[in-house]
Amino acid sequence: MAKTMLHTVNKSPFDNGTLQTCLKFARQGSAVLLIEDGVYAAARDTTVSKQVQEALKSVSIYALKPDIEARGMQDRVMDGVRLVDYEGFVDLVAQHKAVQSWV
Numbered sequence: 001m002a003k004t005m006l007h008t009v010n011k012s013p014f015d016n017g018t019l020q021t022c023l024k025f026a027r028q029g030s031a032v033l034l035i036e037d038g039v040y041a042a043a044r045d046t047t048v049s050k051q052v053q054e055a056l057k058s059v060s061i062y063a064l065k066p067d068i069e070a071r072g073m074q075d076r077v078m079d080g081v082r083l084v085d086y087e088g089f090v091d092l093v094a095q096h097k098a099v100q101s102w103v
Contacts, residue, residue, distance in 0.1 A: 004027065004029045004030045004031065004096055004097065005026070005027070005030045005031075005096055005097065005098045005099070005100055006030070006031045006032075006033060006092050006093060006095075006096035006098070006099045006100070007022050007025075007026050007030060007031070007032045007033070007099075007100045007101075007102060008032075008033045008034075008035055008038075008099060008100070008101045008102065009022050009032060009033070009034050009035070009038035009041065009102045010035045010036040010037060010038045010101070010102075010103060011036075011037055011038055011102070011103070012037040012038065012040045012041075013038075013040060013041045013048045014040060014046075014047070014048075015037070018038075018102045018103070019038065019041050019048065019051075019052075019102075020051070021102065022100075022102040023051065023052075023055045023059075026055070026058075026059045027059075028058040028059065029058070029059070030059045030060075030096075031059060031060040031061070031062060031092060031095075031096065032055070032059055032060070032061045032062070033061075033062045033063070033064065033084070033089065033092055034061065034062065034063040034064065034067075034081075035063075035064045035067055035089075036064075036067055038063075038067075039063045039064060039067045039068050039071060039073065040071070040073075041063075042061070042063040042068065042073070042076075042077045042078060042081040043073060043076045043077065043078065044076060044077070044078035044079075045076075049078060052078065052081070053078065053080065056080040056081075060082070061080065061081050061082070062081065062082045062083070062084050062088070062092065063077065063081050063082070063083055063084070064083075064084060064085075064086075064089060065083040065084060065085050066085065066086065068083060
């Protein structure tokens with residue numbers, strides 16, 4: 001089991017600062033899973049794209065594929081963000097020592 005934390009973000013980065021706060025506290029080697037409206041942070045060419053690209057240098061960033069699809073974003077996901085299904089979500093939880101939900 002990894003000794004890192006899984007961070008989940010479910011709020012749009014365009015509505016509040018949850019993503020920014022999460023990335024500020026996420027330690028190197030941790031993972032961030034974007035769910036619900038948090039998946040908007042995975043879109044390329046937005047005001048938060050550079051911040052997400054910078055974070056990818058030290059943390060893994062995932063987005064829940066069903067939430068991406070529900071928002072019609074399949075063709076807008078930036079390089080480096082990995083899509084996972086619900087089984088992948090469970091695997092991420094199991095692989096990390098703790099989960100921090102940013103709400």
